[in-house]
Amino acid sequence: xxxxxxxxxxxxVREVHDDFHGDLLEVSMGxxxxxxxGVFRMQVTLDxxxxxxxxxxxxxxxxxxxxxxxxxxxxxxxxxxxRLDYLNSMTNNWAYALxxxxxxxxxxxxxxxxxxIILAELTRLLNHTCLAGFLLQDSxxxxxxxxxxxxEREKILDLFESLSGSRMMCNFQRFGGCRTxxxxxxxxxxxxLTDGYGAFLDExxxxxxxxxxxxxxxxxxxxxxxxxxxxxxxxxxxxxATGVDYDLRKVDAYGFYSRFAFRVPLGDHGDTYDRYMIRVxxxxxxxxxxxxxxxxxxxxxxxxxxxxxxxxxxxxGEAYGRIEGPKGEIGFxxxxxxxxxxxxxxxxxxxxxxxxxxxxxxxxxxxADAVIILGSIxxxxxxxxx
Amino acid sequence: MSDFATTLPTGITEPDRDxxxxxxxxxxxxxxxxxxxxxxSVWPLQFGLACCxxxxxxxxxxxxxxxxxxxxxFRPSPRQADLLIVSGTVTKKMAPQVVRLWNQMPExxxxxxxxxxxxxxxxxxQGYNVLKGIDRFIPVDIYIPGCPPRPEALLHxxxxxQEKIRGQKLxxxxxxxxxxxxxxxxxxVPEFGEHDLEPPANSAVWQAPTMMRKEKGQA
Numbered sequence: 081x082x083x084x085x086x087x088x089x090x091x092x093v094r095e096v097h098d099d100f101h102g103d104l105l106e107v108s109m110g111x112x113x114x115x116x117x118g119v120f121r122m123q124v125t126l127d128x129x130x131x132x133x134x135x136x137x138x139x140x141x142x143x144x145x146x147x148x149x150x151x152x153x154x155x156x157x158x159x160x161x162x163r164l165d166y167l168n169s170m171t172n173n174w175a176y177a178l179x180x181x182x183x184x185x186x187x188x189x190x191x192x193x194x195x196x197i198i199l200a201e202l203t204r205l206l207n208h209t210c211l212a213g214f215l216l217q218d219s220x221x222x223x224x225x226x227x228x229x230x231x232e233r234e235k236i237l238d239l240f241e242s243l244s245g246s247r248m249m250c251n252f253q254r255f256g257g258c259r260t261x262x263x264x265x266x267x268x269x270x271x272x273l274t275d276g277y278g279a280f281l282d283e284x285x286x287x288x289x290x291x292x293x294x295x296x297x298x299x300x301x302x303x304x305x306x307x308x309x310x311x312x313x314x315x316x317x318x319x320x321a322t323g324v325d326y327d328l329r330k331v332d333a334y335g336f337y338s339r340f341a342f343r344v345p346l347g348d349h350g351d352t353y354d355r356y357m358i359r360v361x362x363x364x365x366x367x368x369x370x371x372x373x374x375x376x377x378x379x380x381x382x383x384x385x386x387x388x389x390x391x392x393x394x395x396x397g398e399a400y401g402r403i404e405g406p407k408g409e410i411g412f413x414x415x416x417x418x419x420x421x422x423x424x425x426x427x428x429x430x431x432x433x434x435x436x437x438x439x440x441x442x443x444x445x446x447x448a449d450a451v452i453i454l455g456s457i458x459x460x461x462x463x464x465x466x
Numbered sequence: 467m468s469d470f471a472t473t474l475p476t477g478i479t480e481p482d483r484d485x486x487x488x489x490x491x492x493x494x495x496x497x498x499x500x501x502x503x504x505x506x507s508v509w510p511l512q513f514g515l516a517c518c519x520x521x522x523x524x525x526x527x528x529x530x531x532x533x534x535x536x537x538x539x540f541r542p543s544p545r546q547a548d549l550l551i552v553s554g555t556v557t558k559k560m561a562p563q564v565v566r567l568w569n570q571m572p573e574x575x576x577x578x579x580x581x582x583x584x585x586x587x588x589x590x591x592q593g594y595n596v597l598k599g600i601d602r603f604i605p606v607d608i609y610i611p612g613c614p615p616r617p618e619a620l621l622h623x624x625x626x627x628q629e630k631i632r633g634q635k636l637x638x639x640x641x642x643x644x645x646x647x648x649x650x651x652x653x654x655v656p657e658f659g660e661h662d663l664e665p666p667a668n669s670a671v672w673q674a675p676t677m678m679r680k681e682k683g684q685a
Contacts, residue, residue, distance in 0.1 A: 111563055142559065147593065148590065247616065248520065
């Protein structure tokens with residue numbers, strides 16, 4: 081039977097008894113399912129309540145992002161990148177701007193780099209807070225943790241709105257800088273939020289982290305082995321939860337991350353609980369980075385004076401720009417043929433690649449665990465399907 | 467609400483009713499009572515498609531608190547829902563499922579097209595895989611523009627829907643769909659054909675707009 085090939089690791093993996101086999105049951109979870117985080121579908125084969133096969137079905141939100149990118153000017157694709165991973169528009173903007181800046185050899189002024197780091201770390205706080213809320217929602221803590229998370233999210237969105245004019249779709253980065261400068265009042269408000277965020281995390285952790293039910297539901301569930309994670313190309317908190325020390329902020333040191341002192345939290349077991357804890361710890365490191373950035377933020381222009389916005393045509397060539405987004409390595413690969421539009425426009429979406437190991441994580445667990453495992457992978461369907 | 471309150475068959479005006487209400491007498495008509503109850507417990511389907519779904523969730527959270535309007539009960543099952551909020555881009559792969567969900571909802575049911583994508587395809591309109599508006603297949607009651615609309619805009623859309631429900635009659639041509647014999651609550655589900663959805667639109671709810679052009683030589 082299929083069951084004999086199962087990996088039986090972890091305390092919560094149930095053994096399938098071969099002498100008591102009924103029929104296997106096929107269940108289609110999604111695309112309309114409250115816990116699939118959008119329009120994702122899992123074609124699950126069940127033996128009793130245990131998953132013996134899981135086939136992910138994508139494409140329900142395929143919005144032709146890459147094709148549209150090839151038919152739009154370089155700058156015209158910037159608003160589309162907002163809608164890739166719609167929780168983290170600021171980091172998507174940065175990754176795309178970085179790719180184009182590499183392509184065109186465009187320098188970025190110092191203040192703009194600092195602003196980018198501030199906004200990226202605020203985005204990381206936002207994303208990880210939302211993930212913690214959604215994960216708890218998926219595990220059955222209906223309402224309360226998500227309300228706490230969204231309360232903080234609104235505070236960060238207020239900052240984004242006052243800076244860029246939009247709550248979610250910020251469209252903020254430009255090739256060679258940023259669109260608007262942060263006023264002293266904005267910086268003071270952002271600093272106040274950062275200073276208070278640690279208290280929120282303490283409150284949230286008191287509520288959640290030591291919770292017995294959460295530990296029972298997540299510890300030993302969905303264990304990802306480091307070698308599988310590396311060979312599957314997993315990045316971001318999901319990779320670091322397995323104990324692999326790989327953070328593009330350290331590896332690439334893009335922007336000015338080399339000037340900042342911060343630690344990269346690593347997990348030990350690679351289970352769902354570790355993936356949750358990694359995010360909480362990363363938020364604490366993000367607060368450290370933010371405080372250093374507010375301290376060191378230099379004065380100066382936010383836009384390179386030689387940057388060209390109208391009639392932007394990079395020379396022929398190709399470039400790949402990547403940053404450590406909140407979900408993992410988000411990268412943009414561009415080929416230019418000297419025209420105003422890219423010849424090829426390709427996104428490396430962390431959500432999609434992290435999702436590819438879903439079956440390996442879910443085999444041997446129950447349906448209810450699959451929901452939590454999916455929640456801990458942290459997908460956004462706009463990025464998975466593009 | 468006031469316009470049909472003043473046309474009550476009893477001839478009692480709004481100030482009279484206020485006076486009576488102060489004295490502890492609630493005067494109403496069956497129609498008004500029925501619509502009051504319906505409009506204040508519109509349960510939406512817990513159904514997120516894309517970016518707008520995040521703002522829909524935000525609207526149900528503490529800051530915007532959709533519960534003030536009686537709509538906090540997001541139901542995962544279409545059988546228990548009154549309102550379909552189409553929150554995001556509908557692709558051609560997803561459109562049949564959306565129509566099927568709409569068919570599974572019991573009458574009386576309403577539909578809000580939230581965001582530019584659900585209205586017209588929005589920024590992704592040029593895409594080969596994006597449906598150019600959900601109103602091609604199901605009847606939409608309220609359109610909320612924006613990309614994505616703010617939660618306040620969703621609340622405004624909901625209030626507008628409540629107003630619409632309160633204005634509906636029990637009989638006659640203004641009666642809602644579920645009280646009329648000549649309408650269906652089942653809409654044909656499109657299938658993904660060789661090039662496009664088959665049929666590309668439901669002609670009972672949507673007709674292609676006609677362009678008015680001036681004849682040559684006309685002033």
